[in-house]
Amino acid sequence: xxxxxxxxxxxxxxxxxxxxxxxxxxxxxxxxxxxxxxxxxxxxxxxxxxxxxxxxxxxxxxxxxxxxxxxxxxxxxxxxxxxxxxxxxxxxxxxxxxxxxxxxxxxxxxxxxxxxxxxxxxxxxxxxxxxxxxxxxxxxxxxxxxxxxxxxxxxxxxxxxxxxxxxxxxxxxxxxxxxxxxxxxxxxxxxxxxxxxxxxx
Numbered sequence: 001x002x003x004x005x006x007x008x009x010x011x012x013x014x015x016x017x018x019x020x021x022x023x024x025x026x027x028x029x030x031x032x033x034x035x036x037x038x039x040x041x042x043x044x045x046x047x048x049x050x051x052x053x054x055x056x057x058x059x060x061x062x063x064x065x066x067x068x069x070x071x072x073x074x075x076x077x078x079x080x081x082x083x084x085x086x087x088x089x090x091x092x093x094x095x096x097x098x099x100x101x102x103x104x105x106x107x108x109x110x111x112x113x114x115x116x117x118x119x120x121x122x123x124x125x126x127x128x129x130x131x132x133x134x135x136x137x138x139x140x141x142x143x144x145x146x147x148x149x150x151x152x153x154x155x156x157x158x159x160x161x162x163x164x165x166x167x168x169x170x171x172x173x174x175x176x177x178x179x180x181x182x183x184x185x186x187x188x189x190x191x192x193x194x195x196x197x198x199x200x201x
Contacts, residue, residue: 087150087176090126094174097148101140103133113178122178125155130170132162138170151177 014022087093091108098105107129114123130138142154156173 083151083177083179085150086178087124087152090124090152090174090176093148093150093152094126094128094145097144098130098141100144101137103130103137103141105129106131116177120180122180124176124178126174126176128172128174130168130172132164132167133170134166135168136166138168145174151179 091110094108095105105128109127111125111127114125115121116123145152145154153175154172155175156171158171160169161167162169
């Protein structure tokens with residue numbers, strides 16, 4: 001109360017010109033306060049709006065990427081499941097698949113295993129020679145290999161046409177991939193990822 005009286009007394013002791021200046025300054029201060037409040041509120045609202053829009057964008061991006069993530073998870077699960085069935089010895093496996101489609105394997109050659117992906121995978125490859133094979137039986141033979149459920153794939157093929165109709169001599173390279181348990185995974189790699197360019201279908 002005393003402070004208010006002191007200020008009022010000081011104001012009354014001022015000259016009219018000084019009182020007028022103080023009044024103008026007071027009016028300016030009031031106007032600034034009146035204008036400042038909406039500006040602060042508008043800035044706060046705009047900031048929150050921007051944050052909300054950013055959150056909505058992130059949520060939309062996650063929702064849009066969900067099918068791709070689900071597809072990647074399914075692919076990873078498929079690879080893990082396939083490597084869960086170790087490929088059998090190739091010689092017997094190929095002989096059985098060939099016999100089921102009327103094909104004989106007169107010659108086969110196993111090659112030394114080759115490590116892949118920091119030795120977490122090992123590729124076994126067998127080269128077989130087929131003679132006088134019809135294209136239909138050959139296709140069925142390849143289909144049986146690809147659909148076997150094992151991590152096995154046709155990794156190379158060479159065809160030579162014979163004079164007879166629908167008769168071919170064929171050189172085929174078959175690869176089987178074994179996943180080594182207990183081998184430390186690469187830091188930047190995926191634990192379920194097959195060797196680059198060597199994934200069995």
